[in-house]
Structures are given as structure tokens and as C-alpha cells.
Amino acid sequence: MSELLALTGLTKRFGGLTAVNAVSFSLERGEVVGLLGPNGSGKTTVLNMISGFLPPTGGRITLNGDAISGLGPNHIAKMGVARTFQLVRALPSLTVAENVIAALAFGRQKLWDAVARDAALHHLSAVGLAGRADQPAGSLTYIDQKRMELARALAAEPELLLLDEWLAGLNPTELKTGIDLILSLKDRGITVLLVEHVMDAIRALCGRSIVMNAGRKIADGPTAETLKDPEVVRAYLGDGHV
Numbered sequence: 001m002s003e004l005l006a007l008t009g010l011t012k013r014f015g016g017l018t019a020v021n022a023v024s025f026s027l028e029r030g031e032v033v034g035l036l037g038p039n040g041s042g043k044t045t046v047l048n049m050i051s052g053f054l055p056p057t058g059g060r061i062t063l064n065g066d067a068i069s070g071l072g073p074n075h076i077a078k079m080g081v082a083r084t085f086q087l088v089r090a091l092p093s094l095t096v097a098e099n100v101i102a103a104l105a106f107g108r109q110k111l112w113d114a115v116a117r118d119a120a121l122h123h124l125s126a127v128g129l130a131g132r133a134d135q136p137a138g139s140l141t142y143i144d145q146k147r148m149e150l151a152r153a154l155a156a157e158p159e160l161l162l163l164d165e166w167l168a169g170l171n172p173t174e175l176k177t178g179i180d181l182i183l184s185l186k187d188r189g190i191t192v193l194l195v196e197h198v199m200d201a202i203r204a205l206c207g208r209s210i211v212m213n214a215g216r217k218i219a220d221g222p223t224a225e226t227l228k229d230p231e232v233v234r235a236y237l238g239d240g241h242v
């Protein structure tokens, strides 16, 4: 394996609040890694800095050895980083295929017309949505909206995929489908950093987990061990549970 992403001393301050405090970690190509922590611990802010939606206050991010900290989201997307958002960002009046085509038109490859439609159908079938290609996006069920969002992210042909609570709100059957879908990304060699609160999913998907609390990284290692780490248990449940 080789290093794809590295964060060194990454810091983000919002006024007097240090949301991310000197966080360092790296991801090897092909890893699926969980980024965990209680509410407000800084996870989404880390994703926002990696994907260029927020500039860091300090520290450095490299992708394939190239510095990307401070570049804008379009630039970073073209370098191979795609993400999903906590709230699905779809264009509801367009069809499902058109939503993916929009991502393709502005993505890494800039595909148009019939080529873009073929590519969109390819990405939709990868997430099990080929049969819904011509429906308005606004008519999709919640899990199908999630699938479409994933197809849009995959349309960017990412090397690194950042999933921000992509499994949140799914029922147990949908959760199993969602986990299988993420596993299929692993089979395709895509590196995934997964912000998630659903622990069963973390255990099923992530060999390694990084845990944050109050802006700092407090654990990084095999998931089964990090979840038992006393500092992690304390961060989630309070002193009485350690």
C-alpha cells in the first residue's frame, strides 16, 4: 500500500473556538477508515478542509504527495477527491440520470451528451439505481436519494471518497444495503474516509478508525481496539463508564 492522503498538524479556528486542533493522520491507498467522535468533535470540519470547502487555519494536507491545503473545492475534486454531504444535495426537478450527468459535466472528465448519459447509467447501475434513471430525483425514496448522491460522487472517478454520515437515517434493511455498497467501493480500490455514528457499520466496514474529541485526535488504530480505548469510552459516555 502507498500513502494517498496525509494531514499534518491540521488546525481550524472559528474565532475563539478551535474546532480542529493539530490533527495528523494519513490514509493508505485502498483503506476504508472511520472518522469517529461525539457531536461537535470536529469531524465534518476535517472533511470540509480536505475537500476544500474550508481553508485550514494551520497545518498541511497532501494528496499523492502534493499540497492541497487551501485549494478550492473544484480544484481538489479534479485532483480526485469526492464527498457526500450530511444533507443530500440533489436537483429535485431533474431526472436521476440528469443529476449524475450534471456531476459528470463539471467533474474530472467533463463528459457531455450521449457519452455522459452512458457514463451516468454506468454509475447508477453501480449503486443499484439504473431502473430509476428517468424518474425525477425529487420522487426518490430516502435510500435511493443516498444512492444517487453516491453515484454523483462516483461520477467524479475519485481516488478518495469522503462520506459524511452517509448511512444516517437508514432502516436496518437499508443499512445492510448501504454497507454492501460501501464494501463494493472498497473492492474497486477507492479509498474511503467515513464519518459515521452507526457503530455496527463502522465495525463492518472499517478495519481502522480514528477518533476525535473536542477537536483533537484521541485514538487511531484497529477499530476493535480504538472502540475499547478508555479515552474513547470516556469521550462518548463520560467518566463513569470507563
Ligand SMILES: Nc1ncnc2c1ncn2[C@@H]1O[C@H](COP(=O)(O)OP(=O)(O)OP(=O)(O)O)[C@@H](O)[C@H]1O
Pocket: 014, 017, 019, 037, 038, 039, 040, 041, 042, 043, 044, 045, 046
Ligand atoms: N462554519 C462554522 N462556524 C463556526 N463554528 C463552526 C463552523 N463549523 C463548525 N463549527 C463548530 O466547530 C465544532 C466542530 O463542528 P463539526 O461540525 O466539525 O463537528 P462534528 O464532529 O462533525 O459534529 P457532528 O457529529 O454533530 O456532525 C462545533 O463546535 C461547531 O459548532
